[in-house]
Each structure stands twice: as structure tokens, then as C-alpha cells.
Amino acid sequence: MISFSSKDKFDSRNLTMLCDFYELTMANGYFKNGMKDTIAVFDLFFRRIPDGGGFALFCGLEQIIQYLENLKFSDEDISYLKKRKLFDPQFLDYLRTFRFECDVWSMTEGTPIFPGEPIVRVRGPIIQAQFIETMLLVTINHQSLIATKTNRIVRAAKGRSVFEFGSRRAQGYDAANYGARAAYIAGAASSANTWSDVHFGIPASGTMAHSWVQSFDTELDSFIAYAKTYPNDCTLLVDTYNTLKTGVPNAIKVAHEVLEPMGHRLQGVRLDSGDVAYLSKKVRKMLDDAGLDDCKIVISNSLDEFLIRSILSQGAQVNAFGVGENLITARSEAVFGGVYKLVATYDLDGNVIPKIKISDNFEKITTPSFKEVWRLFEKDDHHPLADVITLEHEVIPDDGPYEIFDPLDTTKRKVVTHYIAKKMLVPIYEKGTLVYQSPNLHQIRKECHKNVSELWEEMLRLDNPHQYYVDLSQELWDLKTNMLKELRTK
Amino acid sequence: MISFSSKDKFDSRNLTMLCDFYELTMANGYFKNGMKDTIAVFDLFFRRIPDGGGFALFCGLEQIIQYLENLKFSDEDISYLKKRKLFDPQFLDYLRTFRFECDVWSMTEGTPIFPGEPIVRVRGPIIQAQFIETMLLVTINHQSLIATKTNRIVRAAKGRSVFEFGSRRAQGYDAANYGARAAYIAGAASSANTWSDVHFGIPASGTMAHSWVQSFDTELDSFIAYAKTYPNDCTLLVDTYNTLKTGVPNAIKVAHEVLEPMGHRLQGVRLDSGDVAYLSKKVRKMLDDAGLDDCKIVISNSLDEFLIRSILSQGAQVNAFGVGENLITARSEAVFGGVYKLVATYDLDGNVIPKIKISDNFEKITTPSFKEVWRLFEKDDHHPLADVITLEHEVIPDDGPYEIFDPLDTTKRKVVTHYIAKKMLVPIYEKGTLVYQSPNLHQIRKECHKNVSELWEEMLRLDNPHQYYVDLSQELWDLKTNMLKELRTK
Structure with missing residues (x-):
């Protein structure tokens, strides 16, 4: 019933092996150590907005869906793995009949996103949830990078058209093609890349x-x-x-x-x-x-x-700008630093076991457990006020009063009222079944424009924008702090 | 008879439409203006070495060959073009039965390259030679960028292994896959990207x-x-x-x-x-x-x-380095600025008509005509002394004496002797027929290592390396100067 909005399919290429080799050694390790069915939760998040901007834009979900819909291990893949003489024959049999069984939640494309909050969440057998790490990251990191950069350029152009001209300087073919897609979502008016018109319907010009x-x-x-x-x-x-x-x-x-x-x-x-x-x-x-x-x-x-x-x-006196290499490579800061971290496993009774990764640098410590991301929108003009990360069972009621606080300085507190609270992660897969239909590209672009226009003007500045807060609920903050204390006193 | 050294084929994807739209509007324009068979010569060259390095490394030829071997316009491509209502039906018929007919010469992969010299040269019907611009540039720009960056990292590691760990932060799937290839050529010992092992035989580790x-x-x-x-x-x-x-x-x-x-x-x-x-x-x-x-x-x-x-x-105390995002995106300078410029056409009698593009910036002025690139190697230890660009008919004899001079300061002159002169551009296609067999990846890597080890140590420095000269022959310099004078006095 669910069909793709784009003609570009992953099935013409097999990208299953675009994985870090350790995902395979770990998978085989879990398999051999009786942990094949251990349920794990991974969060995909990023730590810093490129170019010191006020927000980033989430992009790439549609390609992740295409990847997951086509995820299988070919005979060639299996025979390669066999040759490596590291993998259990039963594990290879498991891969041969691999069927994706995870739950996936995600922000929608074109959504402004902020450091530290889960933008994709995956729950399922640890082998599977771990295995898809590289493809999820490379997809989101690339397209979100280009969308975020393009929107800066579009904002600078103050209503004039921005034509994406960068294919020839892109970092490879996909960077040209999916870069054109991300640029279009973020507000570019057209692309010089004809492929992006044939496959995505982005107006090609030149x-x-x-x-x-x-x-x-x-x-x-x-x-x-x-x-x-x-x-x-x-x-x-x-x-x-x-x-x-x-x-x-x-x-x-x-x-x-x-x-x-x-x-x-x-x-x-x-x-x-x-x-x-x-x-x-x-x-x-x-x-x-x-x-x-x-x-x-x-x-x-x-x-x-x-x-x-x-x-x-x-x-x-300019009506339109053609922008090439600086857009298509996000040259000023060419890396979007998304990471994918284990935040919980489940015990056999289905109870969550929160997991944390500690670090000497407080900002690199992960936030444990299965979590939700809420965005509080001002009721009248729909400006986002703040994002709040909560534990699964918590509910943020509309209108409040609800107290938010800065997780890096918990004495900075504020009671908010008169808002609409929206859960930002939407279901994409339920036990491996696709339950989400991507909007078409033009709708995504429109949605992105609307989302950005709702942000406070102070967040749109290119330099030193207003910082938007991503807070933790008191309960989540307590959990994190207690886990840290326990680990540090061990 | 000629077979590819890599299992990765372009034929699973149709990248024909990864072209700038203007290549199509120009092609149709040439077709309709009776210039379909005009023979043109294009040079692919770059203007600046990334990161202020002493040399860049040429990479990507094998993928260009794969692209050209599979270059065809599918029914989907043609029906897209038809829908645009810009193109002549006879032009679309021409594309339908398109057969690549150009001559192509290129440096070989893993060769140190320098600003201003042709690294790929294409001669053929102007429609065709122009059409392949974007794919040639994106391929060479991307892989040469990553190879050049990786070799800097490998040099800094002073004999310790460098593992390429960057897939998750690459700018798309091809950037991960072909980036791993370029990194391996330039000296990375392995890649975390399993795909690069399956398809290229690059040791995958993790x-x-x-x-x-x-x-x-x-x-x-x-x-x-x-x-x-x-x-x-x-x-x-x-x-x-x-x-x-x-x-x-x-x-x-x-x-x-x-x-x-x-x-x-x-x-x-x-x-x-x-x-x-x-x-x-x-x-x-x-x-x-x-x-x-x-x-x-x-x-x-x-x-x-x-x-x-x-x-x-x-x-x-380190035995090996794992290097990720800074390598796979060449983050410090994420663009390799290769360009593709018309340098000559031929008249109906087969005479070369040199072409020049002028600019207020002397370094942006193109060097006209069909040219050769020579590298002069010291006879004893095979250190390269200088590169010289000449007109087609000129021959630089071994041993000299041969006078070279700085094209930006023609009073800086030097007579060189006791050298071997090597033509650097080798034939890849003759009238559309492939006449070159790519070495396998491990041979390319070995050749690259040898080439870099022959460079003067002063060129290998990361900061302020010795500048290597790319000179013009006196005859070519005179031609360029006279064309400029004539255009400027018009």
C-alpha cells in the first residue's frame, strides 16, 4: 500500500556492505554469545551545529527508508564474509535470510534540529540495530549538512533565488545527487544537476x-x-x-x-x-x-x-545567485557530526536497562534510556520555545505550567505556559514493517520553509544566533546524574 | 580484450544525467547550429593545491573509464528531455544512438600533479567532449581531493599505519566508497568500510x-x-x-x-x-x-x-592511527578545484584553432591550444625537476640542455641537463575505443608510493613546501602572450 514518493530506488545498487566492519564482527559476536535477540535502543543525535548556526535541518529519511526496504545480504556479500574466516556458519545463515525487524522513529525531513536530542531512534535485536549504524549516519550526516548550509545561503539571499550549481565539485556522485535534493528541501530554487530533475523532479536549469x-x-x-x-x-x-x-x-x-x-x-x-x-x-x-x-x-x-x-x-543589483562548491560540500564546515549511541537494552522481562557512555567531557556523556523529544510551541504564533527530552512514560501536557531548566546549569529554570507540546519522533517502522509514507519532495520543501519561518528571527542570524534550549526533564536528569555518580564511585 | 581491474561497474546505475543542464542546452545548440561535428579540445586542470601542499595526487581514472564505457541515454532520459520541450527531435534521435567517439588522454592514477597543467585532455565532437564535463570533474575532483589529503596524513604518521575510519561522516555513499579507494591508493593501510573490501579488495578492518x-x-x-x-x-x-x-x-x-x-x-x-x-x-x-x-x-x-x-x-606511543571525518571529507579544505576548459577547436582542414579565456586575474587565464605535459626527471635519482607544457609538435629531448622559465616571471630562467623527459598524458581512448588497461588497485597504490618517494623531501613538508615549477615552452608562452595582446587591443 505504501509507495515511495521518489523514483530513485536503492535496489539498483547493493549498499548492504557499506557498513563499518566492526558492525559485522560485533554482530557475529552477539550471535555467538547468545545475545542475538537482546533488544537494544540506539539514539542518533549530533553535538554541534555547523558554522555556529542557530539550528540544523534534518534530511535524508526517505533514503534511509529506501535502504531499509532493500536491506539484504547477497550471495556475493556472504561469500566475501565466508572468505574472511572470522564468522560462524550459523551467523552467515542468519544473514542469508536476514529480515529487518526493528522499530524506527524519526524526526520528519525539513525539521529544525538541535544538539543532543535524538533525531532518529532505533529499537530492535542488537545485531540489527547496530548493523545499520553506518548507513543511517552517512545518510543523515550528509543530507542534513547540505540542507543546513543551503538554508544559510538562502537566508543570506533575502528572497532572491539560489541556484545549486555544485555537482562538479561535489564529493562523488551521491553527493551531487542527494546534495541537490537536500539543497532543494532547504530552499534552493533549482539545481544544475539534470539527474536531480529526472529522479527527484527538482527543476534543472542552465x-x-x-x-x-x-x-x-x-x-x-x-x-x-x-x-x-x-x-x-x-x-x-x-x-x-x-x-x-x-x-x-x-x-x-x-x-x-x-x-x-x-x-x-x-x-x-x-x-x-x-x-x-x-x-x-x-x-x-x-x-x-x-x-x-x-x-x-x-x-x-x-x-x-x-x-x-x-x-x-x-x-x-542581483536577481539570483548560482552557488556551487561552497554549498555542495558545505566547505566552511564539511562535517555533520551525527553519532549513533546505545542508550538502553531490555531484560528478559521487558524492563528497560538504561545505558550510559561516560567521558571526561560532560557534553560527550550520552543521555541514557528510551526517551521522547518534545517541542513546545507558543500557542499564538507557533514559535518553538524549547525542546524537552523526557523518559518514555512522561507526558508534557499542553499549556503547562511546566518547569524547564538548562541541563548544564540546573539553577537556570523557567516555568512555561500557554504552549502546545508536540512529540517530535514519529513512527517509521514497527517491527520491521514500514508504517510511514514520505511526503513528496515539494511538500517536504514547503514544510521546511514553514518550519524555518516559525523560528524566532534571532535564531536565523548567520553569526551568534540566539541559543535554543534542549532541556532534560527532571526525572531524566536525575536518572543520568545518578548513573554517573554510581559509575564514578565504583 | 580489455577488462576492468575492479568489480565495481557503473552499469548498475545510470549516471548519464549527472550532467549540468547547460551541457544539454549547449549540445542541442551545437547540433542545431551545424556544429555537431566540430572537433574541440578540452583540458581538465586545477589551479591550487589544497592545504597549501607541495603536490596533489591524481585519482579517479578507472571510474571515468567505467562511466565512459557505459555512457548511454536510456529511454527514461530521452523521455525526460522530450518533456522539457527545449530539444530538437533530431538531437534526441542523436542521443538515442549516442556512441562515444572522443580521444582521451590522462595522467595515470597515483601521479603527483601540479596546478595549471592538463591532467586529462579530451578531443572530439564538441557535443560529446562538452557533455562529459561534469562526470569527469566530479570524479577527479573527489578522488584527487581525498588522495591528496590522505597522503598528508600518511606522511605525518611517519611509517605507522593509517586506518580509514570515515564512512559515517562521508558526504554520501560514493564519498564513502570511492573515498576509501582514493585513501588506499594514497597510502591508507585499510578501511573500516566493508564495501570497499568486497568491491575493491581494500583490507576492511574493525x-x-x-x-x-x-x-x-x-x-x-x-x-x-x-x-x-x-x-x-x-x-x-x-x-x-x-x-x-x-x-x-x-x-x-x-x-x-x-x-x-x-x-x-x-x-x-x-x-x-x-x-x-x-x-x-x-x-x-x-x-x-x-x-x-x-x-x-x-x-x-x-x-x-x-x-x-x-x-x-x-x-x-602509537602503532596505528584511525582517521575518520577529517580524511574522508578533506575537512580542512573540502574542495578540489578542477576545471574543464575549451582550449582549441579544429577547422575543416584539420588545423588547430587555439582558444583562450581571458580574465583580470592572470592565473585564471587559460593556456591555449592542444598541449603536451612533460616531466623532467633527474637522471640519477629520478627526482622530478620541473614540468613543462609544450605545444603538440614540440619535443623535449632527454638530457638537454633545455631552458625552462617561470611563466609568471619570465626573467627567472634556468638551463637543465642530465634528465629524462617523460610525456605525462597517456592515451586512454582513441576515437571512443578504450586503449588503456587500468592497473589493479594494489599496483596503483605501489606506483603512488614510488612516485611520492621520488619527490624532493622539501616538497613533502606539510607547511610551506618547496614550490615545484610548471613551466611553459617558449613557443607556447609566445602563443599565449600574442593571443592576449590581440584580444586586449581589440
Whole structure:
């Protein structure tokens, strides 16, 4: 009954072996040590927002579903494992007939997420819940990284379109393809990557490279040929030789002498080098003076959110930005540090046994047990107030009064009222059965836009944004503190 | 006759549409403007070595070959293009029966490469040579980036093993898989990514995560279970609770009481947190005092070349490093800036028409025409002296005397003698037919090691390395200068 919203399927590739080898040695170890059916709970969370931003954006759930729907060990995989001479034959038989049986909960795509809170939660046989670690992490880390970065760039562009131009500098093919997906969700208007249009329906756009202009005898010839080929949608690249002396004058000539007689307007010009802030103003004036005030100016050339902000603050006349390598690699901070940690197991009677990983660094200590994440939204304007992590059985009632406190400074406390409390993790799998239908990509994009627009303006700043709190319930905080005390006094 | 050295084939995925949309609009434009058969030459080159290093490493050729061998437009691709209502029906017919007909030359994988020199050269019908731009760039940019970064890390480790641990933080699945490949070529000893072993034969390694230790009642229980399961190859993660107070003492206990009675030795311990420089010295002493001087110490935890250098300079006792996110994303500089530029077309009589792209920034001006890259090696010890780019017909004779000069300061001149001159670009395709057989991955890795070891030691420094010169022949320099003069006086 449930069908995918995207045509891109994982079944054409077998990525089962994209796992850390230790997931297999541990799995075999659990199997041989009678722990095959031990139920474990893992939390996927991250510790720091890239670029010092006010929030990150969650992305990649749909690909995780595709991975899990197609998860199987092929004969080739099994025969590889056999050759390693480390694995029990009965364990290999188990893999041969592997069936995914875990429960999975997740945030939905396009949701603002914050450090320390579970964004995906997996519960099931420890072998299985452990095995999927690498694929869950690489998927979420990559797409959330690019979505988070893209949204910064989109915010800097202040309503102007951002075109994703980065495929050629992406870190591999998937980085180009799924990076385009994440960028689109986070607000990019289009991608240069045609694959992303074929497979995801992301509008693919692009007109000409410098090589087009160079391959003709003159720049004017190249513009005329392009205009005649694409009179409906003609954007000309004007910086191959000299933007102001030849590029724009030739573009204007073509607008008047080729396009207008055919009943068309020049759609745009693109500047890809030089002092684009300065040039854009000159170009705007030249176009306006020629009666081409509807002709758009597109700028590209190693842009990022800071350059865009700087260019706009200089009064540049730009309608759209093409952003490449700095977006598609999140160059300024190219790692999204999601981790996947064991937080509980269950005993044979079904009781939760909370687990903790300690560290000398308080922020690296994991938060134990099976937990829920709640977001409290202001009742009137739906601004999120704070996130609260609770134990499973706790309920945060709407409207409160509910006391929240900073887990790093428990004397900082605040009573909140007049809010709606929403559980953020939604069921995706129940005992291995998919129970969630991904919205289509355009819906996800819309939802993401809505979510971001509900955030406090102070959280949207590129530098030193307002810090949003992720608090623990008193009961969870007590559990964590007591476990730490016990371990430290052992 | 020619077979691939790797089992990984592109034919399970259709990546034809991983192209910038402008490659298609230009292709259709060339087609409609009677330029379908115009022969063009494109150079792929890069402008700057990441991290201010002394050289980069070329990687990715094998995947380019796999891409080109499988390049075809599927019915789905064609019907997508049809829907866009931009393309001529005859052009779509041409794509339907597309057959790759270009000549391709390339450096071989594992070769040190330098800014400004062609590392791949493509000649053929302009539609085709232009169309493959994005896939060539994304492949070379990604793998060369990771190889270059990895080799820095390997050099910092000074002969100790570097294990690639980064899959979970890679920018997508291909970044994990092909990143592991590039890392192995550049000197990583193994990868945690099992896929890279199944498909490329890269030794996959890994033992346990903290979750293994946490999932047992006690750390000691978890070590005993692991040792009994893998007595042959037992490396224990000792930092889950307290490295010096419990982790190492428990590991020693297991070595003596579980492994030795079975006739095995404890292979290693891994430290993944804390002050690893300090801890490693303490751990070494504890192991030695327990008669475990053959037990190896593996360190991981956000390492890169600079941290490794610092750790070793503090006298850390480390046998191997596990390096993750900073390697697999080349985090310190996550973009390899390869570009693909038109440098010539041919007229109907087969004469080369050199093409140039000018810019206000001298270093961004392209070097025109069909060119060769020569590397001059010292005759005795095979150190490379300099690279020289010449026009096609020029020959650099062995031994010289040959005058080289700095193209940015033509008064800096030097006469070289007693060298072997080697043409660096080798034929890969002749009119669309593959004429090159990739060495297998282990040979490439060996070749890479040899190439790097022949470089001057001063080029291997991590900071401020000696700058290696890429010069132009006098004739090529004159051509470029004259073309610039002519364009600038127009």
C-alpha cells in the first residue's frame, strides 16, 4: 500500500556492505554469545551545529527508508564474509535470510534540529540495530549538512533565488545527487544537476558555459546562435571577454535585433567573474537604459552566505545567485557530526536497562534510556520555545505550567505556559514493517520553509544566533546524574 | 580484450544525467547550429593545491573509464528531455544512438600533479567532449581531493599505519566508497568500510564500538566474550569507562587469563578519547610491564595530519592511527578545484584553432591550444625537476640542455641537463575505443608510493613546501602572450 514518493530506488545498487566492519564482527559476536535477540535502543543525535548556526535541518529519511526496504545480504556479500574466516556458519545463515525487524522513529525531513536530542531512534535485536549504524549516519550526516548550509545561503539571499550549481565539485556522485535534493528541501530554487530533475523532479536549469562563447568566431555570433535556439528562455553569459565593453552590449543587441523581432524578451545575463557587486550595478543601468528592465541578473563565482551578504550590502543589483562548491560540500564546515549511541537494552522481562557512555567531557556523556523529544510551541504564533527530552512514560501536557531548566546549569529554570507540546519522533517502522509514507519532495520543501519561518528571527542570524534550549526533564536528569555518580564511585 | 581491474561497474546505475543542464542546452545548440561535428579540445586542470601542499595526487581514472564505457541515454532520459520541450527531435534521435567517439588522454592514477597543467585532455565532437564535463570533474575532483589529503596524513604518521575510519561522516555513499579507494591508493593501510573490501579488495578492518562494551554487564565480561570469539585477532577498545583504571587492566587480564591459555596474544588496544598522547605513554608502560610489549596501541578521535604530528612530537606511543571525518571529507579544505576548459577547436582542414579565456586575474587565464605535459626527471635519482607544457609538435629531448622559465616571471630562467623527459598524458581512448588497461588497485597504490618517494623531501613538508615549477615552452608562452595582446587591443 505504501509507495515511495521518489523514483530513485536503492535496489539498483547493493549498499548492504557499506557498513563499518566492526558492525559485522560485533554482530557475529552477539550471535555467538547468545545475545542475538537482546533488544537494544540506539539514539542518533549530533553535538554541534555547523558554522555556529542557530539550528540544523534534518534530511535524508526517505533514503534511509529506501535502504531499509532493500536491506539484504547477497550471495556475493556472504561469500566475501565466508572468505574472511572470522564468522560462524550459523551467523552467515542468519544473514542469508536476514529480515529487518526493528522499530524506527524519526524526526520528519525539513525539521529544525538541535544538539543532543535524538533525531532518529532505533529499537530492535542488537545485531540489527547496530548493523545499520553506518548507513543511517552517512545518510543523515550528509543530507542534513547540505540542507543546513543551503538554508544559510538562502537566508543570506533575502528572497532572491539560489541556484545549486555544485555537482562538479561535489564529493562523488551521491553527493551531487542527494546534495541537490537536500539543497532543494532547504530552499534552493533549482539545481544544475539534470539527474536531480529526472529522479527527484527538482527543476534543472542552465544555459551556457564560456566554451559556448569561445567556440564561435565572435561573442556576438555565439549570442545570436543561442538566442535563435532558445528564444523563450535566453540567459547570456556576458563575461567571457569583457563584461561591460562587449558582453552586455552584445546581449542588448541580441535582445533588440534577434529576440524582440521574434516576440521574445531577453530573460537574463549571467556574471561569473570580476567584481560582481560593482559590475552588477553597471550592468543593471545598461540594461535599464536599453529598455530591458525585466532582464534578470544572475551572479555566480565561489559564492557563499557571507559573500552574498557582502555583495547585497554593497547595493548589488542581483536577481539570483548560482552557488556551487561552497554549498555542495558545505566547505566552511564539511562535517555533520551525527553519532549513533546505545542508550538502553531490555531484560528478559521487558524492563528497560538504561545505558550510559561516560567521558571526561560532560557534553560527550550520552543521555541514557528510551526517551521522547518534545517541542513546545507558543500557542499564538507557533514559535518553538524549547525542546524537552523526557523518559518514555512522561507526558508534557499542553499549556503547562511546566518547569524547564538548562541541563548544564540546573539553577537556570523557567516555568512555561500557554504552549502546545508536540512529540517530535514519529513512527517509521514497527517491527520491521514500514508504517510511514514520505511526503513528496515539494511538500517536504514547503514544510521546511514553514518550519524555518516559525523560528524566532534571532535564531536565523548567520553569526551568534540566539541559543535554543534542549532541556532534560527532571526525572531524566536525575536518572543520568545518578548513573554517573554510581559509575564514578565504583 | 580489455577488462576492468575492479568489480565495481557503473552499469548498475545510470549516471548519464549527472550532467549540468547547460551541457544539454549547449549540445542541442551545437547540433542545431551545424556544429555537431566540430572537433574541440578540452583540458581538465586545477589551479591550487589544497592545504597549501607541495603536490596533489591524481585519482579517479578507472571510474571515468567505467562511466565512459557505459555512457548511454536510456529511454527514461530521452523521455525526460522530450518533456522539457527545449530539444530538437533530431538531437534526441542523436542521443538515442549516442556512441562515444572522443580521444582521451590522462595522467595515470597515483601521479603527483601540479596546478595549471592538463591532467586529462579530451578531443572530439564538441557535443560529446562538452557533455562529459561534469562526470569527469566530479570524479577527479573527489578522488584527487581525498588522495591528496590522505597522503598528508600518511606522511605525518611517519611509517605507522593509517586506518580509514570515515564512512559515517562521508558526504554520501560514493564519498564513502570511492573515498576509501582514493585513501588506499594514497597510502591508507585499510578501511573500516566493508564495501570497499568486497568491491575493491581494500583490507576492511574493525573490532568493536563502545556499544559492545556497554551491552554487557561489565567491561570485563565484554572483553572476555570478544577474546573468546576472536582469539586470533583481538583488539580491545579500552576507553568506555576509564582507560587507565579499568580498560587497560581488564585488557591485560584477558590477555593473560583468556588469550594466552588458548595460545594467543592480545593484538592491540584502541584509545578513542581523552588526552591520547599522555594516555598512550601510560598504556604502553602498563602493557610492557605486563609482558605485552607486542600489543599494539591504536589511536582514533578526530585526527588529522596536524594532530598526528603533534601527538607524535609529544612522544606518544602509537602503532596505528584511525582517521575518520577529517580524511574522508578533506575537512580542512573540502574542495578540489578542477576545471574543464575549451582550449582549441579544429577547422575543416584539420588545423588547430587555439582558444583562450581571458580574465583580470592572470592565473585564471587559460593556456591555449592542444598541449603536451612533460616531466623532467633527474637522471640519477629520478627526482622530478620541473614540468613543462609544450605545444603538440614540440619535443623535449632527454638530457638537454633545455631552458625552462617561470611563466609568471619570465626573467627567472634556468638551463637543465642530465634528465629524462617523460610525456605525462597517456592515451586512454582513441576515437571512443578504450586503449588503456587500468592497473589493479594494489599496483596503483605501489606506483603512488614510488612516485611520492621520488619527490624532493622539501616538497613533502606539510607547511610551506618547496614550490615545484610548471613551466611553459617558449613557443607556447609566445602563443599565449600574442593571443592576449590581440584580444586586449581589440
